[in-house]
Amino acid sequence: MTDKSSSASAPPASSMWGGRFAGGPAAIMQRINASIDFDKRLYAQDVKGSMAHCRMLVKQGILTAADGDAILDGLARVLAEIEAGGFPFRAELEDIHMNVEARLAELIGEAAGRLHTARSRNDQVATDFRLWVRDAMDGMEAALRDLQAALIERAEEHAATVMPGFTHLQAAQPVTFGHHLMAYVEMVGRDRGRLADARARLNECPLGSAALAGTSFPIDRHATAAELGFRAPTNNSLDGVSDRDFALEFMAAAAIAAVHLSRLAEELVIWTSAQFRFVSLSDAFTTGSSIMPQKRNPDAAELIRAKTGRVIGDLNALLIVMKGLPLAYSKDMQDDKEPVFEVADTMELAIAAMAGMVRDMRVNEGVMRAAAGAGYTTATDIADWCVRALRMPFRRAHHVAGSLVKLAETRGCGLEDLTLAEMQGIEPGITEEARAVLAVDHSVASRTSFGGTAPERVREQVAAARARWL
Numbered sequence: 001m002t003d004k005s006s007s008a009s010a011p012p013a014s015s016m017w018g019g020r021f022a023g024g025p026a027a028i029m030q031r032i033n034a035s036i037d038f039d040k041r042l043y044a045q046d047v048k049g050s051m052a053h054c055r056m057l058v059k060q061g062i063l064t065a066a067d068g069d070a071i072l073d074g075l076a077r078v079l080a081e082i083e084a085g086g087f088p089f090r091a092e093l094e095d096i097h098m099n100v101e102a103r104l105a106e107l108i109g110e111a112a113g114r115l116h117t118a119r120s121r122n123d124q125v126a127t128d129f130r131l132w133v134r135d136a137m138d139g140m141e142a143a144l145r146d147l148q149a150a151l152i153e154r155a156e157e158h159a160a161t162v163m164p165g166f167t168h169l170q171a172a173q174p175v176t177f178g179h180h181l182m183a184y185v186e187m188v189g190r191d192r193g194r195l196a197d198a199r200a201r202l203n204e205c206p207l208g209s210a211a212l213a214g215t216s217f218p219i220d221r222h223a224t225a226a227e228l229g230f231r232a233p234t235n236n237s238l239d240g241v242s243d244r245d246f247a248l249e250f251m252a253a254a255a256i257a258a259v260h261l262s263r264l265a266e267e268l269v270i271w272t273s274a275q276f277r278f279v280s281l282s283d284a285f286t287t288g289s290s291i292m293p294q295k296r297n298p299d300a301a302e303l304i305r306a307k308t309g310r311v312i313g314d315l316n317a318l319l320i321v322m323k324g325l326p327l328a329y330s331k332d333m334q335d336d337k338e339p340v341f342e343v344a345d346t347m348e349l350a351i352a353a354m355a356g357m358v359r360d361m362r363v364n365e366g367v368m369r370a371a372a373g374a375g376y377t378t379a380t381d382i383a384d385w386c387v388r389a390l391r392m393p394f395r396r397a398h399h400v401a402g403s404l405v406k407l408a409e410t411r412g413c414g415l416e417d418l419t420l421a422e423m424q425g426i427e428p429g430i431t432e433e434a435r436a437v438l439a440v441d442h443s444v445a446s447r448t449s450f451g452g453t454a455p456e457r458v459r460e461q462v463a464a465a466r467a468r469w470l
């Protein structure tokens with residue numbers, strides 16, 4: 001039996017809260033209760049929050065300057081010790097807050113016990129976690145910006161590269177590859193917007209909410225909020241300690257961004273297949289097979305597609321943790337951190353890998369061009385020509401084009417391979433000029449409506465996106 005699974009009692013109750021306790025927690029209680037294994041990632045935010053709280057207590061005359069100096073000094077040493085590595089995090093001290101405070105007490109003695117005046121771990125953890133998520137939002141925002149930069153660069157390069165556009169994954173109409181990539185720039189732009197919106201709502205400081213009711217000490221919550229870079233203190237102490245919307249919004253924004261990544265990842269999987277060959281990835285972003293020598297697998301794209309499931313799962317996990325929780329703090333909320341950490345880590349990897357693949361991919365323009373014309377993708381163009389040149393109602397023109405497709409299909413050829421006589425057999429008004437609209441370049445060049453696929457429009461989108469997003 002390992003001591004982890006034994007039912008023996010752990011050391012005596014915590015000196016942080018053990019006043020009314022005679023014995024210590026069971027070993028299993030300690031294991032389920034402790035969060036230090038994961039919440040140690042909040043160490044920098046914890047020290048920063050404590051420093052702000054300490055300075056405010058001194059300024060308000062709640063702590064003496066001497067105690068304040070000793071605490072600030074000690075906290076700086078704790079931070080340095082943690083950063084140097086090898087800090088002895090102790091599970092019996094439960095979490096990062098008590099590990100930092102216990103070490104502070106070892107370093108500076110009794111004054112350390114005054115730091116927790118007018119606060120609780122409930123507002124402390126809410127503050128630390130907001131600070132952490134705020135940084136994570138900024139990190140994700142920067143990564144998404146880099147992905148947009150990669151997409152915009154490749155879009156400009158391929159503003160006039162023709163490919164088939166798809167609906168139902170059936171060839172629909174020719175588009176430009178630049179246009180296709182710029183669609184993702186739009187998605188990622190909305191992702192960045194969602195993060196910015198969430199950040200603005202996150203940016204209120206719960207510190208000073210104390211356990212749930214506020215405090216009788218004359219604290220200055222505006223001062224701590226300002227020092228920690230928050231717009232303002234939170235308005236309601238109960239909400240301050242029990243709100244995790246900021247974590248949910250971060251994960252929700254991430255989940256939508258991940259869905260976007262998964263769609264591009266899926267397209268890369270399709271495009272790199274032997275059946276499509278629209279793009280190729282280099283050795284840097286592919287792996288081989290241990291049995292099939294010919295294989296070059298787009299693993300990074302597949303993994304991004306898979307990791308999207310995890311991110312969505314993490315969002316769900318915290319939504320379900322929070323559902324139905326009565327006010328204010330409940331220990332359930334300690335389980336908020338692991339999903340958020342996993343989302344941040346996963347997204348960091350996924351976004352960087354996607355930006356890497358976008359920069360890496362070689363575009364097989366010839367293959368794309370050949371595919372662009374296959375599947376009668378310019379049938380709409382001939383219908384449009386009938387509308388314009390013959391003043392035909394679109395519904396009838398649609399019928400004419402459909403009959404041309406049917407004829408080509410029975411002949412086993414493309415629309416452009418039909419003779420003028422064959423076409424005139426279906427619609428006598430068709431002239432040689434109508435046949436010109438069947439070329440894929442003509443087709444994309446004609447789609448000049450705002451937001452359309454014409455190369456000139458794509459170049460405008462590229463310029464506008466650069467100005468807006470980079």
Ligand code: ARG
Pocket residue numbers: 035039094095121122125329331333334335
């Ligand atoms: N480790 C706890 C958490 O992450 C800190 C807050 C503990 N509060 C309490 N009332 N036990 O949520």
